[in-house]
Amino acid sequence: MSFDVERVRKDFPIFEREVNGHPLVYLDSANTSQKPVQVLDVMRAHQERYNGNVSRSVHTLGTESTEAYEGARARIATFIGAASPDEVVFTKNSTEAINLAAHSLGQMLRLGPGDEVVISEMEHHSNLVPWQLLCERTGATLRWFGISDDGRLDESNLDELVTERTKIVSLVHMSNVLGTVNDVTRIAARARSAGALLMLDCSQSVPHLPLDVQALGADLIAFTGHKMLGPTGIGVLWGRLDLLAQMPPFLAGGSMIETVTMAGTTFAPPPARFEAGTPPITEAIGLGAAVDYLTGLGMAAIHEHEQTITRYALDALSSVPGVRIFGPATIEGRGGTVSFGVDGVHPHDVGQILDALGVEVRVGHHCARPVCSRFSVPAMTRASFYLYTTTAEIDALARGLDQVRKVFG
Amino acid sequence: MLLDGLYQEIILDHYKNPHGRGLRDPFDGEAHHVNPTCGDEITVRVSADLGDISYDGLGCSISQASASVLHELLEGKDPAAASEIHHAFVELMQSRGQVEPDEEVLGDGIAFAGVAKFPARVKCALLPWMAFKDAAARAGVDVGVSPEVKA
Ligand SMILES: Cc1ncc(COP(=O)(O)O)c(C=O)c1O
Numbered sequence: 001m002s003f004d005v006e007r008v009r010k011d012f013p014i015f016e017r018e019v020n021g022h023p024l025v026y027l028d029s030a031n032t033s034q035k036p037v038q039v040l041d042v043m044r045a046h047q048e049r050y051n052g053n054v055s056r057s058v059h060t061l062g063t064e065s066t067e068a069y070e071g072a073r074a075r076i077a078t079f080i081g082a083a084s085p086d087e088v089v090f091t092k093n094s095t096e097a098i099n100l101a102a103h104s105l106g107q108m109l110r111l112g113p114g115d116e117v118v119i120s121e122m123e124h125h126s127n128l129v130p131w132q133l134l135c136e137r138t139g140a141t142l143r144w145f146g147i148s149d150d151g152r153l154d155e156s157n158l159d160e161l162v163t164e165r166t167k168i169v170s171l172v173h174m175s176n177v178l179g180t181v182n183d184v185t186r187i188a189a190r191a192r193s194a195g196a197l198l199m200l201d202c203s204q205s206v207p208h209l210p211l212d213v214q215a216l217g218a219d220l221i222a223f224t225g226h227k228m229l230g231p232t233g234i235g236v237l238w239g240r241l242d243l244l245a246q247m248p249p250f251l252a253g254g255s256m257i258e259t260v261t262m263a264g265t266t267f268a269p270p271p272a273r274f275e276a277g278t279p280p281i282t283e284a285i286g287l288g289a290a291v292d293y294l295t296g297l298g299m300a301a302i303h304e305h306e307q308t309i310t311r312y313a314l315d316a317l318s319s320v321p322g323v324r325i326f327g328p329a330t331i332e333g334r335g336g337t338v339s340f341g342v343d344g345v346h347p348h349d350v351g352q353i354l355d356a357l358g359v360e361v362r363v364g365h366h367c368a369r370p371v372c373s374r375f376s377v378p379a380m381t382r383a384s385f386y387l388y389t390t391t392a393e394i395d396a397l398a399r400g401l402d403q404v405r406k407v408f409g
Numbered sequence: 410m411l412l413d414g415l416y417q418e419i420i421l422d423h424y425k426n427p428h429g430r431g432l433r434d435p436f437d438g439e440a441h442h443v444n445p446t447c448g449d450e451i452t453v454r455v456s457a458d459l460g461d462i463s464y465d466g467l468g469c470s471i472s473q474a475s476a477s478v479l480h481e482l483l484e485g486k487d488p489a490a491a492s493e494i495h496h497a498f499v500e501l502m503q504s505r506g507q508v509e510p511d512e513e514v515l516g517d518g519i520a521f522a523g524v525a526k527f528p529a530r531v532k533c534a535l536l537p538w539m540a541f542k543d544a545a546a547r548a549g550v551d552v553g554v555s556p557e558v559k560a
Contacts, residue, residue, distance in 0.1 A: 348447060349470045352412065356412045
């Protein structure tokens, strides 16, 4: 069965609205995705009929709520190929997942002077600042991979960067600016032989690509629900169970303990150890529904659709005079996020004129300032696609760019 | 089009042909401001008598045109006059389009009245003015208290 984008769009009520008198053309899914009714309905039904706190009550509502929450965890585990639901830790978002990992690993590894953490110039600030701060706290040294001119990870100095001093390597799996999908096979092998842990920021890859954590070669990954049809306020840290079992807690409080006395506390096994306090229950259940929706359509089919759209968009954009694309110019090893510049026009102005035409793109440094610096620009305009994006929307973007050139011509 | 209020001819003219752009020496006070959400940057230099105001920056048409208008309006003014204009501009930008600008005071600055209706762009327009205020303070010139700047 071929992928029917028009049928998919009917599941997303937001596409019925207009923006500034034009049909909504939403090209900002890398920022946050839109939500299908299937997710919205499940969340509403939960609040209306099953609401209770989880893991704390013997009563019926508490039991039903716990079942729904743990059921979502199990389905998310299956979705990413985890060995067990216990490998899925619910967090607030990717950012919290990465901060959890940075704090907990820093303590577990007793990170200190002489130790090294390796990241890349391609990171979102979420996978950059937590490691910078960890290094400042512990005296460890932060090092990083560069970016090549065509927007790929520069692995040419892999052997000098990842050495026996390296304790943690943390990299973006798919860049939120350049769209690059990093093949981490070589880096994973090098990290393993150096005895370093590998974390991947999968915020942009889990929503868009079929992904299997067993095959990926990482020890930990982070992703965020709102970029994959789920609500805000829910994210995931996945980790190998034997690793999670060794990691100390990050936030402390209710639900993460085994026993507490005034003299001391022992901690629950993962994932509960890392889920202090009442979690975002409805949001976790919503993310479970999102994963069901994505699974129903098939991640391979979704990816194929996005590749088609991306190829179309790369063609369309490169035929607009004065447009420069940052990142891989072909669809090989890239996903459906395309950043570009319009000669002589600041991205803010591009974004403003497109918005007047109902075309919603993101402008700015995309929380990845070093990526902009790498290409010597203060900001970029970014169009990003998802399972509901159509070629007609790409045409609207191209027409909008003609208008931009008229205003600033 | 909806954008006519934002991209007035006057703004586009200042953007394409900025007045007084480029940093000059000597100066008595300098300030560098950035807009962390969008990465726009500006550096403003002033002499203690406001006889020379120079600037350089990276940014959208609104922030760059605003710097050009600032240069045109404030260079060579005495501190009291500069304060009055500064105050009027900041107030206009925070009016959400509810204040009728006074051309006598604001000159080409009145073209920014439309920008006040686009909350996301008000910061762009104010960036050079806030940098100017800091640079002037460092040069020992007090342009007075502006209305509180809200993001
Ligand atoms: C690559 C990448 N990492 C991390 C994040 C942070 O996600 P969140 O803000 O949901 O924590 C994002 C999105 O903003 C992203 O694109």
